[in-house]
Amino acid sequence: MRIVENYSHLNGYESLKVHKKQILDEIKNIIKNINANNFKTKISKEKTMKGKNLFNPVEINKAFKEAFYKKGWKESRYAYCVTTDEEDVKNTQNLSLLEQKEYFKNKNKKIIPSYNQTDFVKDKVAVEVQFGKYAFVAYDLFVKHMLFYTGGVINVGVEILPMKEMQKEMSSGVAYYEGEVYNLMRQGRTSPPVPLLIIGIAH
Numbered sequence: 001m002r003i004v005e006n007y008s009h010l011n012g013y014e015s016l017k018v019h020k021k022q023i024l025d026e027i028k029n030i031i032k033n034i035n036a037n038n039f040k041t042k043i044s045k046e047k048t049m050k051g052k053n054l055f056n057p058v059e060i061n062k063a064f065k066e067a068f069y070k071k072g073w074k075e076s077r078y079a080y081c082v083t084t085d086e087e088d089v090k091n092t093q094n095l096s097l098l099e100q101k102e103y104f105k106n107k108n109k110k111i112i113p114s115y116n117q118t119d120f121v122k123d124k125v126a127v128e129v130q131f132g133k134y135a136f137v138a139y140d141l142f143v144k145h146m147l148f149y150t151g152g153v154i155n156v157g158v159e160i161l162p163m164k165e166m167q168k169e170m171s172s173g174v175a176y177y178e179g180e181v182y183n184l185m186r187q188g189r190t191s192p193p194v195p196l197l198i199i200g201i202a203h
Helices: 012-019 021-032 057-070 086-092 097-106 134-150 177-187
Strands: 002-009 074-081 113-122 125-129 156-162 196-202
Touching: 002 012, 002 021, 002 177, 012 021, 012 156, 012 196, 021 057, 021 156, 021 196, 057 113, 057 125, 074 097, 074 134, 086 097, 113 134, 125 134, 134 156, 134 177, 156 177, 177 196
Parallel strands: 125 156, 156 196
Antiparallel strands: 002 196, 074 113, 113 125
């Protein structure tokens, strides 16, 4: 596959290029070494594309997973306690799950444990490969990457998305690079408050 475009949010790309060049090169090489045409195996049942061979997102994701894991990237979970009290959020966001539980126990408040999971983390960089619906990308950018960043698990989040030219050969509803970068730009320069690199890929 080929990288068509990059979008750097809060100097995400610059941070990787200067401080994590090996990691950045590794991500680029993983993308380059995956042949998407091997995964054009989904037969469309949609009226507008009935019978057409489409890219299979499940199989593409599986190929990325195998490639990243071979290079030592690992799944990571960030566990935390949920609260609607703003003061409690500030007081607990940098604590371990055990410390958070103890904090709420001492305040006689209900403990609601939760977690977020990201597939690929290495050397304080998280990568999400997203061939899913639009809502999943927003969740990655504004919830997942931000939680891992504020929790000290990562310094930069990377989101890999299909370009529109590739998305047109997938089932309807799949998010695409141009649309998601546009949405990110509309949020303003500092939202979300986490350095990100958005990578647009095509076959």
